[in-house]
Each structure stands twice: as C-alpha cells, then as structure tokens.
Amino acid sequence: MLEFQRVPTTTKTGPVFRALFLLFGVLFFAVGCAPRDEVWQLSGPTMGTRYNITVVNPPASIDREELQQVIDGELVAVNNEMSTYIPNSELMRFNRGPVGEGVAISRHLADIVALSLDINQRSAGAFDITVGPLVNLWGFGPQPEPETAPSDEEIAALLALLGSDALHLERNPDRLTRKRAVELDLSAIAKGHGVDRVAEVLERRGVENYLVEIGGELRTLGRNPKGHNWRIGIEKPVLAGSVVQVPVEISGRAMATSGDYRNYYERDGVRYAHSIDPRDGRPLQHRLASVTVIADSCAEADGLATAINVMGAEAGLQLAEREGLAVYMLVKSDKGFEPLASSAFQPYLERSEK
Template structure:
C-alpha cells in the first residue's frame, strides 16, 4: 500500500480552488486531490463525472457484477472472436504483454487457482488443496489461450479460460479518472484508488506530491520510504496483509500462476513507478510473483523504477533498481 503524506488543504487560502473528492469504488475507495482548478469547473459536477467514470470501469471489468462486460465475455463462446469495448480490449492486451514480459508470472486467468486456495469469493478451504486439484487447474488456465484484436476490438479464447482483471483494473481506473481531470483542464492532481495512484503538477501547497511506501508492519500503518513524485504513477503489491496459517505454515493470497501455489519467497512488497497506473499496477503484481532476485533482474533489463522490501531474519531489507535511485534523493530526508 501507499500512504499519501501531504494533503493538508487548511494551509491554503480560502479563495484557492483546491478540492478533495472521495467515494466507494471497486470494493475499496477512491481519494482525489485537485489544485488550482479552472473557474469553469464546478465541484458537484466534477464529483458526478468521476463517479460515473469509475462506475463505467466497474460495468466493463468487474467480476462482482454478474452482467459486467467482462463476465458476459467469460460466459461467451470459445473459439470465436467476441466484440468488446476498446477499454476492455486495451486492458486485456496490456495484460497479455505483461504475461509475456514476466514469463507467465502475470496471468489474468489465474482466478480458479486463487479461488481454490480460498482467496476469492469462496471461503477459506478446510484442507490445503492437493496436488491433483492444483495440476488439474494448471492445465485449464493460461493467458496463452487469449488473443486480442484491435480495430475492431475483439477477444478470442482458444479454451474456456476466465479473465479476472483485479490485478490491473484499479490502475486502469486511476488512469481513466486522470484523463477525465485533464479533459476538464485540471493540471494539478493526485488520484488514488485502493492504494494505486497517479499524479501531475503540484499539491495545494505548491510542492511536488509526497507519498510514502508503507512498511509491512501488521500492527499499523507506518512509512518505510517517503518519496516526492509528480507526473508519474505508483503502485505497490505485497503479501503481508491477506494470508492464513495452517499447521504453522503461512499461505499468501498471491498465487504463482506457473506453479499454482502461494508465493513462498521472502519478498514482502514491491513498489513500481511508471508513466501510467495500469502499467505500475500490473508490474507490481508481476514482480511480486517473480520475487526479489528475478524481479530486480527484470527491472534492470527494462529500466523499471522498482523498490522492494525483502524479509530477513531480523526485519526487512530495502532493495531497489537503478531507475529508482533518483527518487531516493527526493525523499526529503
């Protein structure tokens, strides 16, 4: 998760058009701060536009809305090119790119395995899944079964896999809202949905946006690393909040789609800075699955700005890519 460190509007003069907006979305909440808003933009209307945009993202990509576009696709024909919206085609295409770049560590068809381990809509299992059940599902999943065509936008499944975009949809929603704000002439903003965020310009105090990477401490929310960032998106993935234990073994909600089993490495969290939030969101998940060594190797190969917290016997060790180093000098420390 990411902590938003500087949001205080009380220090701003009363005549400045600096607002905060918030509301429920995607099973979590969104928070937006906008600064120096153009005079033609009215706050109630802007709130309505934001809510409508995020509702549209849900109608397209939610797995909790039975008649969402994604769920209709998942129930649709196999072996046929199904017409879809440009937004859905674009997010699935980006997901397939991440699947290839991560050698299968990012896979939007992993849902059945997540459910098998009790981290989906189904309750926690009474017994740990056996090898036969895992192997059966591994044969069924795989983003290699998906083909996306653009202009016209269509998706084809070569076998009956089901798509779950929960590892990238929040980031996409952040991007959609950011684009909406920019279409209204707003040039200074921070948009956050469920901990994934995108920034531009300055905060209400006229400074770069300042956020903090959360320390993986189950006792409360504490900042591990503060950074200043504008014109970029940030997302974090980790396994330190959603897990259960059986017979002294800890089972994380993060499932490796290549093995069908929860992650067992020592990477606690990974934070990614990227140009857009969908990219940051998906990469954070992919690198979390890959683990510290393989994840940092990919980060260096692709010049990705990545910060990791790795569990040690005495606490946590910070590791980061070369592209992240410039942000360390902007921490205000």
Template sequence: MMIRVINWLAPLGLAFLLAACRPADDIAAQLHLTGNTMGTYYSVKVVGAGDSQAEVLQAEIDRRLELVNDQMSTYREHSELSRFNQYRGEAPFKVSSDTAKVVTAALQLGRDSNDALDVTVGPLVNLWGFGPDARPTHIPSAEQLAEIKAETGLAHLSVITKADGDYLQKSLPGLYVDLSSIAKGFGVDVVSEYLSEQGLTNHLVEIGGEVRTSGLNAHGQDWRIAVEKPGQGESMVQQVVALANTSVATSGDYRNYYELDGKRISHTINPATGKPITHRLASVTVIHPSCMMADALATALTVMGTDEALAYAEQNGLAVYLLTKTDDGFRVDMSSAFEKYLRG
C-alpha cells in the same frame, strides 16, 4: 494497500516541516472529492478547482468509474468481462476498446515477465481460498492442482481488432479472466485523463492505494506520497517519495494470508506452479507514468521474488522499491531509477 498520500498538517516529520516553511498565502485552492468504486474508495484532489465545480466533476468521475466497473468487474454478473467468462464458445467475443486495451496490456506484460502476471489464474486463486469459495481444509493435492491449472494460461487468451471493433477470444471454454491486478490502475488513469482534458492539470487521483499525480500540489510542490512499512498494527511510514506527472502502486502479501497444515498460504499465486508464493518479498512499490502499468507491474514483481524482481527492474529501467522480510525486520532494495524520487 501500502500507499498513503501525505496531507497538509499530517505530522510526518521532515516532509511536513519542509512544506510548512511556505507562506500561507502561497496555498492554492484545492477541491477534495471522495467516493466508492471497485470494492474500495477513491480520493481525488484537484488544485485550482472550487466548490462550484464539485457536483459536475464528481458526477463525471462517478460515471466514468461506473463504466469501468460495467466493463471489467468480475463481481457484476452482466459486465463485459463476466459475460466473456460465462461464454463457452471459441468465436471472438466483442468488447469495448477499453476492455481490449487493458487485456492487451496484461497479455504484453505477461509475455515480457515470463507469465509472472497471468490474468487467467482466477480458478487457482479460488482453489486456494482467496475467491468466493471457502478456504480448503487441507493443501490441495497434486491432482487437484493439475486439473485446475490446465484451465489457465495466457496462451489461451487473445485480443482481436476488426473493422467493426475489438474482440476477446479464448481457446479453452472454461477460461476465466480476472483483471483485478490492473483494472484499478486503469480506473485511476481514466479519472486523471478526464481532469486534464478539463484543463485541471494539477491533481492527484487515488483508488484504493493506487495513485497518479499530475502537475503540482496546492503548495506548488511535487506531491508527497508515503510508502507504508509492512506490519499488522498501526501503519508507519517506511519511505516518502515526491512525484509529479507519474503514478505509484504497491503490492504486498503480508496482510492477506492464512495458515494451513503448518504452512503460510499467501494470496499471491505463482502462475508457473499454481501455488502461493513462498519467498520473503513482502512489498513491491512501482513508479510508472501509467497507473495501469504500475498496478500490473507491482503484482508481477511480487510473484518474481526479490532478486528476479530487482534484475527485471534494472533491465527494463523501472523505478522499483522492494521490502524483503528478514529475521529481524525488513531489508530495503531499490532500482537505480527509483532513487531520484526519494524524499526523507
């Protein structure tokens, strides 16, 4: 998680000083709601809402996020997705329209990115010790890798829409779908869209570092978001961006890794090889109108590596900010579409 919302009175240099020039009576009322979801936290800031609305808004936000968990969590045994993963048949398996929407988006991005995003690689993640299984004591053998890899692949997953609803279908009995690379962003979108439906169009929604902004902040300005510099110690701001009516998500592999047989083992798996990535791209930040897509794109671009990710971003008009590890720090690359968001 490398996205941080810049709060009023946060001592973050120029971004704070510019905001501080506004008169105090220009500051609008703001309601701040927090809670837990999807194994992490959420933070919602609603401009123009008062304490009298807090209980109703929080209850509805919690209800909608609980529904997303009941649909797409792999940690809940009886969620839609868990039941589909346990299902061994090849007949279509009925799911909610939300689950079908998220899987459809994952399949589309998978195809567009040459399978850089593959929501079926969960067994490979487990093999390398980043799931519920214990970490391996040695690098998995080619035979182990081939056996597990044969149980993955987007080609074995499809979404079917019928008159009576939406269905998922698998052509491999053991196919396992994990939407952790996209569902958090979808949850952000769900909350943001609910607030807009209530006429609360100036707000910011964050779930575990994935952020969607709408309208303006309490000072009547674009929302300021800090991209953190990769590192193991105290977090430092790498770049500040100003956002309105769009989303931002960051993916990186610099924290979640371990050493095995003298090699660095990243938690990010390349679906093409079935192995952890080995390139030096440490952090990918994506700005996109949909937080669901920003979330998924950040993962896909991390898999690609710096050069391919930057080329893909330019080809598709994506706003992307990349930090690549060098021998003496980090190199910054960004797509041309990202530059308009820079602040400080």
C-alpha cells in the same frame, strides 16, 4: 460493486489533508493549503474500496458537483466493463461466451487485456489474468477459505486449463478469442486502470494539479496544496500501525504497491498468502514482502507490481534493470526488511534525502 481479490485496505483520514492518510502500501503526505489555494476533496466507494481525489486550484470553468458525478459515472463504467462481481459486466459476459470464436469487446477492455498480455510476456508468465480459478481454489476470491489446502491433483487440473496463451486479441476492430475455456480476472490491474480513467477525466477538464487514489494505487500531476511536488511515503510492511519506510516525490507519474503481508490465512501451522503464482498454482513462499513500481500509467504500475511480487526479489530486480523500471522492494530478513531499489528508482531516493 467491483470487488477484487481480498486485499484489505486500512484507511485513516484527517480533515482536509492537514497531515497524512494511510492506504495500502503508501502514505500520502498532504499538508495544509495556503490561503490562495482552492482545494477540492472528492471521494466515494468503488471496486470494493474507496477512491480519494485531491484537486488543487481547479479551473473556474468546472463545477465541483458535476465533476463528482462524471467521476462516479466513469468508475461505474469501469465496473460494468471489468467486474467479476457484476454478473452482466462485459468481462463476465465474455467469460460465459463461446470458446474458439472471436467476441467483439470494448476499446477499454481491449486496452487492458493487451497490456496484461504484454506484462505476461515480459514477466515470463508471472502475471496472468486467467489465474482467477486458482485464487478462488485457495480461498482468496469469492469462495470461502478452504478447510484444508488444495490437493496437488486439484492444482494440476486447473494449471492444465489456465494460461494467457489461450487468449488471442485482435485490434481495430477489437475482438478477443478464448482458445480454451479460461476465465478472465482483472483484479491485479483494474484498480490502476480506474485511476487512469479518473485522471483522464480531470485532464480533459483542464485540471493541472491532482492526486487520484483507489485502494492505494495512485497517479499525480502538478503540485500539492503547498505548491510542491506530491510527496508519497512508501509504507513499511508491518501489521502494527503505519510506518514510513521512505518518502518519494512523484508528480506527473503513477505508483502502485503489491504485497502479501496483510491478506493471508494459516492452516496447520502453514501461512498462505493471497498472491498466487500462476506458474505453479501455489501461494508465494519467497521473502519479498512488498513491491512498489512508478510508471507513466497506473495500470502498468499496478500490473508490474503484481508481476514482480510473484517473481521474487532477484528475478524482479533483473526485470527492472533490463527494462529500466523504477522499482523499490522490501525483502524480509532476520533483522527486519532489506530495501532493494532498481537503478531507475535511485533518483527518487536521492530527491527524498534532500
């Protein structure tokens, strides 16, 4: 099983999408279907959480059980390529491989490393797939929570080793080189990649209406069971219950949310959140509570949401405006949460008000 950084997922499911179900960061409004519609609900465990898929009016040429098997097989393949919890996964074999020597890797792994390096550059280092040892040091990986916060010396020692600048990727053929003994952790982008892989399975089989979700990261196409655009509610980052901050309509696009409000611990009165800034090696201390990104691919939305969450509201909004990204942020304030939206996100808010 592929288990990433410990981001708990709260799930409430109702019978066949009659009301809504809650997953980390978003609320899905899925209403009862009209008699003429055929709706398939497919789900199962993956990546330390569950996948949930809604297919509306599937083509007559595909078989439901066969489709479920293909989807499960695709997600097993993602696990075997990118899991840090499977000792013999492709990623872990690379992490144990030679330093200073190019290693042949699969196209999928090369694609996600290339995207990760791109987001690393665009975010000035706020997104870094070599950050795993720092996450573990702070107790948010496989290792237990430390009894005391890591020392400055421990953090500095890891910072001297880590960094995406240690990676060199060649394409066609795909080869990846570590110039230092860094270890890759794709936890902040692989769930989004898994969503994309499942969406591609559906589209290759002619499915024109679907919602695919893994751990709150999602991608949609076409119409929901009522024949309308998929309507997704961005969740207010509160611990008690599920509250919609704002609903948005997205069809043909992907969405991911990043936040630190549910996964943290306290030591000596200090709150340590699970999101680690790879630039200074410490948990985030700013007031940005959650970031939602809408993009064409779920992998990009997933990685960008993490990057902007690390950058903070001001720098994150500057990145969004510079690149035309659809970004919605909730910032902690004395009165609750202040919403901030990029220019590219405004059309989604305007449609939600109609």
